[in-house]
Amino acid sequence: MAVKELKIRPYARLLTMLGEQLIKNEQIALAELIKNSYDADASWVKISFIDFGIEDNLNKMVIRPESKIVIEDNGHGMTPEIIEKSWMNPATPNKRVESGEEKRTEEKGRVIQGEKGIGRFAVLKLGRKIIITTRPKSSENEYVINYDLSAYDDDFLSVDGVEKELFIDDITIDAKSQEASVIVEREVKVNHKIYNLQNNQGTRIEISNLKGEWSKTKLENVSEETQKLESIFDKIFDKDIETSFEIGFELNGERFLHSDNTIEKLANLLEYNTVFKITHGKYNEKEQSFIYSINGVNKKISLNEPILSGLRVYRDYFLKEKDLFGNAVSKLSTCGDFEFNFFIFDFNANKETKYYLDRKEKELIKKHRIYLYRDKIRVAPYGDPNDDWIGTEKLRAIRRAGDFLSNDQVVGFVDISKKNNPKLKDKTNREGLIEEGTATQDFIALLQTFLSYIRLHPYAQYLLNQKQKKEQEINRLKVVENKFSELEKSISDNPIAMSVYQDIVNSYKIEKKFYERRLELTEDLAGVGLSVETASHDIMLMLSKGVSAIDDLIKDLEGELLDDEEVSNELLKIKGVFSFVNTQMKDIQLLFKSSKQRRRSIRVFDVLEKVIKIYQRSLKRENIELIVDKVGSPIVAKCTDAILLQLFINLFDNAIYWLSTVHILDKKINIKLDGNTNQVVFSDNGPGINSEDEPYIFEAFYSGKEEGRGLGLYIARQLLQRIDYSINTAELKSEKILSGANFVINFTKLENND
Secondary structure, three states: OOOOOOOOOOEOOHHHHHHHHHOOOHHHHHHHHHHHHHHOOOOEEEEEEEOOEEEHHHHEEEOOOOOEEEEEEOOOOOOHHHHHHHHOOOOOOOOEOOOOOEOEOOOOOOEOOOOOOHHHHHHHHHEEEEEEEEEOOOOOEEEEEEEEOOOEOOOOOEEOOEEOOOEHHHOOOEEEEEEOOOOOOOOEEEOOEEEOOOOOOEEEEEEEEEOOOEEHHHHHHHHHHHOOOEOHHHHHHOOOOOOOOEEEEEEOOEEEOOOOOHHHHHHHHHHHOOOEEEEEEEEEOOOOEEEEEEOOEEEEEEOOOHHHHOOHHHHHHHOOOEOOOOOEOOOOOOOOOEEEEEEEOOOOOOOOOOOOOOHHHHHHHHOOOEEEEEOOEEOOOOOOOOOOOOOHHHHHHHOOHHHOOOHHHEEEEEEEOOOOOOOOOEOOOOOOEOOOOOHHHHHHHHHHHHHHHHHHHHHHHHHHHHHHHHHHHHHHHOHHHHHHHHHHHHOOOOHHHHHHHHHHHHHHHHHHHHHHHHHHHHHHHHHHHHHHHHHHHHHHHHHHHHHHHHHHHHHHHHOOOOOHHHHHHHHHHHHHHHHHHHHHHHHHHOOOHHHHOOOEEEEHHHHHHHHHHHOHHHHHHOOEEEEEEEEOOOOEEEEOHHHHHHHHHHHHHHHHHHHOOOOOOOEEEEEEEEOOOOEEEEEEOOOOOOOOOHHHOOOOOOOOOOOOOOOHHHHHHHHHHHOOOEEEEOOOHHHOOOOOOEEEEEOOOOOOOO
16 A cells, blocks of 8 residues: 655644634733744833724723734844844744753843734734735835735635635735835834834734724723733832833723732832731752841751651642652652742731731732743733632631641742743743643642642741730730720719629629630640540541451351351451450540549559550551659649540640651650659650740640641640649750650649649
8 A cells, every 4th residue: 555645734723723723812912922022032022002982981902994903122133144034934833042041132131022923813812904015124124914814714724704724824924025114213102211222123913993882981991901911019019110121002093001009019018017027938859948137037947857857738749759668758859949929918817906907908919929020021810819820728618727827818929930940831821831741730839838838837827926916915904904994084973884794793703714614625626626636536447347247247147157166266356356445435534524523533654654645556657666654653633534635635736746747656645644743744756846836835726736736735735734734845955755745744732822
C-alpha cells in the first residue's frame, strides 16, 4: 500500500473558535493589545472610542456604522520582516533567547509579556475590519496591514452570503508600504501628560465593524482593570515613582479618566489600619524556608519546623507519600523562589481600636485580593474580587473556617519571574497558571501553608490579646457594679424605686451565679467530649476486631472446620477483645458527672496507668518510647478521677501529635512523679513550644494544631485551679527533662485557698 503524506490544514473557522476560547471578553482583548505596546517599549498607549452614540442617561454607548476603536502607541513599530514572519504567523517562539533566559526589550529592558499570535485573536474579538499602521524606528515609511473580514460570516463558512469551504490559508491580508503620513511627529495627550518626542514611530490599530456591546460603565471597568496591568503596589509604596508606561482612554475625543482615588485610599488603609504588615517576604526553595518581616520584625521559618510541617494543609500535600516503612516522605517544591507581601485586616475590630473599618473601607478592601505579578506585570484574573486562586475560601468551606484567613481580610501580592519560575506558566488564554506537572500546585500549597500559619499563630495571638484587653477594661471599670452604684445614688430618696432596685440587684446576683455554674458545666462537658473522642478511637478499633472475629467464628462453625478446643481458643480471643473494651469504658465512665461529684484521695500514678493503656497503640504506632520515673513516696491528689484523666489525656494527645511532626529516631515521652515536691513533670523531645505561642497555650480556643479546638490545656488548667492545684510550662532549667515541651503539675494546695 502506498504511503500518502498528509498535511494539517485547519479550516478558517478555527480563528473564531480559538478567539472565543482564548479571549474571554473585551477587557482581555484590550489588555492583550496593550501588552503588545508594552513589549514594543512604548512610553504610552492610547485607546480611543470614536463616533459612538450615547443613550440611557449618558451611559449606554451605541455602536454606529462609523464607530471604531483605535489603539495607538509610540513603540518601536514593526518592520516588513516582523509583519510577515511574526505578526502573520501565530505562536511565534520569540519569548526566550537561546540560553533559556527571559527575553527583554532593547531600550527599557522590559521582560517580554505578549506572545505573537494572541493579538490576532484579540482584534477579532473586537471587530471584523482591522487596519494596522506601523512605523519602525528611524524609518521614512510606514506599513499598512488591512484585515477586512466583513465579507465572511462569524464562523467563516460563507463569503458574501455564499457558502464556501474556507481554510485559514484562504484568508488573505492586504499589506502595503507608504510614505509616513499617519504615524508622524506630533503632540499626543495621554491622561494628564503631553508627549512631544518619539511619536514618529509605533503602531496604530483601527478596528471597525465592531462586535459586542459597550457602555460607560463597562469602559470604566476596562479602564480600571488596565491600570492594574502594572503593579498597583509600586504606586502605593513608591509614591514618587514615575510610570514608564502610561495607559489612556478617550471617548468621542474627550479624555476618559477613572475618576476615583481608590489607590490613594487603599494606600492609607494598608498604612494605618492593618493588623499585620508582612513585607519583604521571600520563599527560598533551596533552603525550603520563608523569610519575611512582620510589623517590622524580621522572621525566618523553615518547612521542616513542626509549626509549619504540623499543619494539615501542609501534611495533606507535601507528606502524602510514604516510604517502605510507612514513614511520611516530604515532597520538595518545584515552583522556584518567589516574593510576597501580605496585609491582614480585622473586619470585626471594635471602633475603639485603630484597626476599625467602616462599611465603605471594607467594600474597598474587598475589591482587592492577593495579586500575582510576573516580572511586574499582572497575571489575570488573580486579585479579582471573586477569584479564589489560592483556594482559601474552598478550604474554609470544607474544613474549619477559623483555621484560615478570609479572602476579604487579606490584600497583597506575590511576585514571580520567568527566570526564577520557569515552570509556572500562563495559560494560553491568559486566565491564570497552567497546572502542568506539580509546580503550580506546589506554589499554591506553599501559600496556603504560610497563610494558615499566620492565621493560627500571629493572628490568633492578636485575637486573644484583643479579647483580654476588652475583659481587662471591663474589670478595670467594673462597669455593671458602677452602673448599679450610680443608679442607687440617683434614687436613694425614692423608696419605691429603691425597692425595685433591690429586686433587680438580687436577680442580677442570682443570674450571675447561674451563668458561672453553667460555664463550669460547659467546661466540664467540653473536657469530657475531648477525652471521650480520644479514647473512643481504640475502643472502636477493638470492637471492629471483635465483630470481625465473631463473623469468622460463625463461618468456621457453619463449615464444621473447628474442633471444641479450637472453638474455645477463638472464644477466649474474643473475650480478650471485649474485656479490653469493658475496661476502657469503665475508665471513660469516670469522666461523667456522677463520678466528678465525688472527690477522694487518689494515687496519681494509678490514673496515669489507665491513660497509658489508652495510648499504648498510638505510642507504638509512632515509635515513641515512654519513660515513667517515680521519686519518693506516691503522689496523692484530693480530687476526682475525671480531672486527672482529662489532664493526662490532653498531655498525651498533644505530645504524640507534635512528636509525629518531627523526623527523629528516638522519640520519647518522660513522666517524672516526684513525691518529695508533690509535682509531676510531663516532657517530650518533640519540637517544643514556640516562644510566640507560649503565652497563649492555656487560653481558650488557642491551638497550634490546624484543626485543634484550643480547649484541652485550657480545661485542664481550669479544672486544676478549681481545687487549688496548678499546671504551667517549666521555667527553670532544673525542671526540664527533655528538649521539647515540659509541663509541671503541682499537687500542693495553694495557700489561703483551702
